[in-house]
Amino acid sequence: MSDADGLKNHRFLVVEDDYLIAADLAAFLEAQGIEVVGPAASVNEALALLETSDHLDGAVLDVNLQDDRVYPVADLLRSLGVPFVFTTGYDACAIPKAYADVPRCDKPIDDQRLIRVLREAVQRH
Numbered sequence: 001m002s003d004a005d006g007l008k009n010h011r012f013l014v015v016e017d018d019y020l021i022a023a024d025l026a027a028f029l030e031a032q033g034i035e036v037v038g039p040a041a042s043v044n045e046a047l048a049l050l051e052t053s054d055h056l057d058g059a060v061l062d063v064n065l066q067d068d069r070v071y072p073v074a075d076l077l078r079s080l081g082v083p084f085v086f087t088t089g090y091d092a093c094a095i096p097k098a099y100a101d102v103p104r105c106d107k108p109i110d111d112q113r114l115i116r117v118l119r120e121a122v123q124r125h
Contacts, residue, residue, distance in 0.1 A: 006119045006122070006123070007032060007033070007034050007057075007115065007118060007119055007122065008032070008033035008034070009033060009034075009035070010034055010035065010057035010058065010122065011034075011035045011036075011037055011053070011055060011056050011057050012029060012034055012035070012036060012037065012056065012057060012058045012059055012060060012118070013037045013038055013040070013046065013049060013050070013053070013056050013058075013059035013060070013061075013077075013082075013084075014026055014029070014036050014037070014038045014039040014040070014059070014060050015038060015039065015040045015041075015045075015046045015059065015060065015061045015062055015065065015070055015073060016039050016040075016041070016060070016062040016065075016087070017041045017042065017062060017064075017065045017066050018062075019041075021062075021107075021109075022038075022039035022041065023039075025039070025060065025109065026038070026039050028111050029060075032115060037049055037053050037056060041065065041066070042065055042066060042068065043065055043068050043069075043070060043072050043073055046061075046070070046073045047072065047073060047076065050073070050076055050077070050080075056077075056080075056082050057082070057083075057122055058082060058083045058084060058085070058118055058121055058122050059073075059077055059082060059083075059084035059085070060084070060085050060087060060114070060118070061073060061074060061077075061084050061085070061086055061087065062086075062087050062088065063086050063087070063088040063090060063095065064088065064089075064090070070086075071096070071099070074086075074099060074102070081125065082125075083121035083122055083124065083125045084102065084121070085102070085103045085104070085105060085114070085117050085118055085121055086099070086102050086103070086104045086105070087104075087105045087106075087107055087109055087114075088104060088105075088106065088107060089106065089107040092104065103117045103120070103121055105117055
């Protein structure tokens with residue numbers, strides 16, 4: 001059984017402002033049998049997708065979006081009970097303490113680590 005087996009047919013929001021990273025991430029997740037919502041390139045775009053999406057099993061959130069922070073999206077996901085993972089090039093100390101419990105995948109993203117972290121996040125919820 002692969003790490004992605006527990007995620008097949010799940011829906012994940014992808015929030016990433018770098019087009020190439022977003023496209024690669026979406027293609028990788030889809031190849032694992034995951035339905036991708038987005039990718040969204042900004043906080044406003046992500047919030048709009050959340051308003052129109054019926055159900056999400058999780059999300060992958062880039063912390064820094066066009067010099068804005070993704071935390072409003074994280075807060076809404078948390079209030080909805082949707083698990084999420086941060087992707088970032090920042091040190092853990094740059095993430096506010098309110099998000100200390102959120103799993104992080106450092107950039108450049110290791111695809112297999114991301115799948116493991118997503119699966120663990122979904123299983124915890």
